[in-house]
Amino acid sequence: MPELPEVETVVRGLRGPLKGRTFIDVWLDWPGSLAFPTPNEFRTQLPGQTVLGIRRRGKYILCDLTDSVLIIHLKMTGRLYVVPDTARHEADRWVHFRFQLDNGHQLRFSDPRKFGRVYLTPEPDWIIGKLGPEPLDDSFTLDAFQRQIARRKGTLKPLLLNQRFIAGIGNIYADEALHRAGLHPLRTADSLTEDEQARLYESIRAVLRQGIQYEGASINWYRKPDGSKGESQEHFRVYGRTDAPCPVCGTPVRRIVVGGRGTHFCPTCQTR
């Protein structure tokens, strides 16, 4: 679930509880979620390291430590939160990692579907190095976007989901951005006029900013680090609204499958 706005919200919520803390122990019960290194190396290397900062790159959460980087990808159902040691972890049956902090609290990683991944490496570039630009960075200008999309010719929906094209967009915000831009998800990149390119650029930034403002979308599994729900889902125009009226024109929203992903759009507002 977690896309850029959800991951950004998690990072902002964890910064306070984690910054300056030192890991003193770690426990895990599903080695398959640990992408790198081995569980033994992980348990040896992490304790003693202090959290210097926490940031986001695409949908990855990066925790800068004394001499390496702890990286977590939530994939579909991951949750990350800090609680006192005394909070029973059995209350959340999907906790697969517990990171013991030096202040009587634990960082916990919960993930029902076990798609999420944890990495600990001194050099994170092999994990995040091929990601496309950060869509909300100042360096991601309309000019840069137009130069980038001019080299592509594929279908818009899969292109927006391609993390090498732009980092952080997922199925929800791809559908929302295309609706806002008035572009059909089956349009191709090489069919866009300059004006349509500009609309897509503005729309991508607007829906992501709005997602952050509403602190993410809690359709199913996503929660903020304090356990509460985001409210971005209250403001969707098409995502998950099959057969409901388009808020702009009233036409029933349609759902099709594009590139294997459920895709929602307004057949009136989004032209081919």
Place this chain on the structure above:
DNA sequence: CGGACAACCTGGCGGC
């Protein structure tokens, strides 16, 4: 390069 599809896992939900 691009599209189609399987794989990794489990839970929630609608239908019967």
Place this chain on the structure above:
DNA sequence: TGCCGCCAGGTTGTCC
């Protein structure tokens, strides 16, 4: 209530 099939916010690898 129970069981079944379908759907799910992500990513990677394979095959054509």
